[in-house]
Amino acid sequence: MKIAIFHELPFGGARDVVYYFGEGFTQNKIIVDLYYVSSKKDEREASFFRKIYFFKFVPQKWSGNNWKTRLYKDSIELYNLKNLHKKIAKKINANNYDFVLVNGSQYVEAPFILKHLSTFKIFYCHDPNYRIIYEKVLQLENINLNSIKKTYEKINRNFRKFLDKTNFKRADLIIANSFFAKKIIKKTYAKDSTVLYPGVDINFFSPKNVNKDIDIFYIGSHQRIDDFELLKRTLSTLPKNIVTKKIMYEDGWIADKKVILDYYRRSKLVVCLAFNEPFGLVAIEAMACGVPVIAVNEGGYKETVINDKTGYLVNRNPKELAHKINELLNDFNKLNKLSRNARKHTVKNWNWSLKSRLLSEFLKKIKK
Structure with missing residues (x-):
C-alpha cells in the first residue's frame, strides 16, 4: 500500500502525531510520502517518510490594529493558499496513491x-472543528470589540465557516482522535466519523530517576482557549515556594522533544487546562513519564486521565485545582502511587506502536 500524508499544522502535539503516523506506517510496511505547507522546513521528518515534498507559505504577521494586513490575510492570503493547495493536489493525484x-x-x-484531490481522501481531525468560529468561549459576545470591528469579525467568521464546511464535506472518510471529537464533528458538520486514538512513544517518553525540582509543569499559551488565567488564579492561592515551569507558545515552540522530556521527568505533576481539548497529547506524554496529571474534567482529558488513579479530573475552579495540587505535593505516597499508575496505564493503553498498528489495519481493511 502507498499513501500520502498532507498537513499544514503549527509546531505542537498535532504535528508530532503526523510524524508518529509516518513512523508507524513504515513499521507496518506501508509506503508513505509527506506533503506539507509551512513557513520553514522541519528537519525532524526526514527519518519518517520515503519522500518529502515541502511547500513554502509565509503568512503575514498580524497582532492587531493594522486593518490592511488583516484584510489581506482574510482575502488575498486565503486565495493564494487555495491556489497552492490546488497545485499540491495535482501533484498528489499524479502519483497514484491508495489514500491521502x-x-x-x-x-x-x-x-x-x-x-x-481525486484520490480517496481521509480527513484526520486533530481538532473536531474550527474552534475560533465554533467554540462558545471564543464567541463574539465574549470578546470586547467596538461595533465596526465586531461587524467585520462576524462577516469574516461566517465566511470562514462557509469555507470550512465546504472543504470538510469533500472528505471521503473522517477519523476523530477521541469520542469527544466524534461528538463535536457530528454536531458541527452532521457527519459520522471513526475514532482512532493517537498514542505516545513510550520508549522515548519514560520515567528517569532525577531530581524533581519542578512542582507544577504547564504547556500552553496566553490564548483564551488554553485558560492560562485559571493557572494564574490558582497559583495566587498557593504557597510562594512552589516551583512552576511554564512553556508558552508565544515564547517560541520548543521543537526539541528532549528538552520537553527533561521537563516532564523533573516535574512532580502536570496541569492541563484547555477548554474542550479534543485529545491532549501533553497528558499522555506526561503520564508516560510517570507524572500524574491534573486536568479539567472536560473534552478528551476525560478519556485519557483516570480520576484518582493516574491523576485528577477537576472542575474549572481555582480553589478546587489548588486543593488537588496541594494534596498531591504534600502526600509523597499518593504522588508516588499515581506516578506508577500513570506509567502503567500509558504503556498498556496509549503505546503508539499499538495505535499505529490499529490505524494501519484500518487502512488495509478499507483498501480491500
Whole structure:
C-alpha cells in the first residue's frame, strides 16, 4: 500500500502525531510520502517518510490594529493558499496513491486540498472543528470589540465557516482522535466519523530517576482557549515556594522533544487546562513519564486521565485545582502511587506502536 500524508499544522502535539503516523506506517510496511505547507522546513521528518515534498507559505504577521494586513490575510492570503493547495493536489493525484491522509490546517481547519484531490481522501481531525468560529468561549459576545470591528469579525467568521464546511464535506472518510471529537464533528458538520486514538512513544517518553525540582509543569499559551488565567488564579492561592515551569507558545515552540522530556521527568505533576481539548497529547506524554496529571474534567482529558488513579479530573475552579495540587505535593505516597499508575496505564493503553498498528489495519481493511 502507498499513501500520502498532507498537513499544514503549527509546531505542537498535532504535528508530532503526523510524524508518529509516518513512523508507524513504515513499521507496518506501508509506503508513505509527506506533503506539507509551512513557513520553514522541519528537519525532524526526514527519518519518517520515503519522500518529502515541502511547500513554502509565509503568512503575514498580524497582532492587531493594522486593518490592511488583516484584510489581506482574510482575502488575498486565503486565495493564494487555495491556489497552492490546488497545485499540491495535482501533484498528489499524479502519483497514484491508495489514500491521502489529510490533516487539519492552521489557517482554515478543513484544508482547501480536500476539494481538489481525486484520490480517496481521509480527513484526520486533530481538532473536531474550527474552534475560533465554533467554540462558545471564543464567541463574539465574549470578546470586547467596538461595533465596526465586531461587524467585520462576524462577516469574516461566517465566511470562514462557509469555507470550512465546504472543504470538510469533500472528505471521503473522517477519523476523530477521541469520542469527544466524534461528538463535536457530528454536531458541527452532521457527519459520522471513526475514532482512532493517537498514542505516545513510550520508549522515548519514560520515567528517569532525577531530581524533581519542578512542582507544577504547564504547556500552553496566553490564548483564551488554553485558560492560562485559571493557572494564574490558582497559583495566587498557593504557597510562594512552589516551583512552576511554564512553556508558552508565544515564547517560541520548543521543537526539541528532549528538552520537553527533561521537563516532564523533573516535574512532580502536570496541569492541563484547555477548554474542550479534543485529545491532549501533553497528558499522555506526561503520564508516560510517570507524572500524574491534573486536568479539567472536560473534552478528551476525560478519556485519557483516570480520576484518582493516574491523576485528577477537576472542575474549572481555582480553589478546587489548588486543593488537588496541594494534596498531591504534600502526600509523597499518593504522588508516588499515581506516578506508577500513570506509567502503567500509558504503556498498556496509549503505546503508539499499538495505535499505529490499529490505524494501519484500518487502512488495509478499507483498501480491500
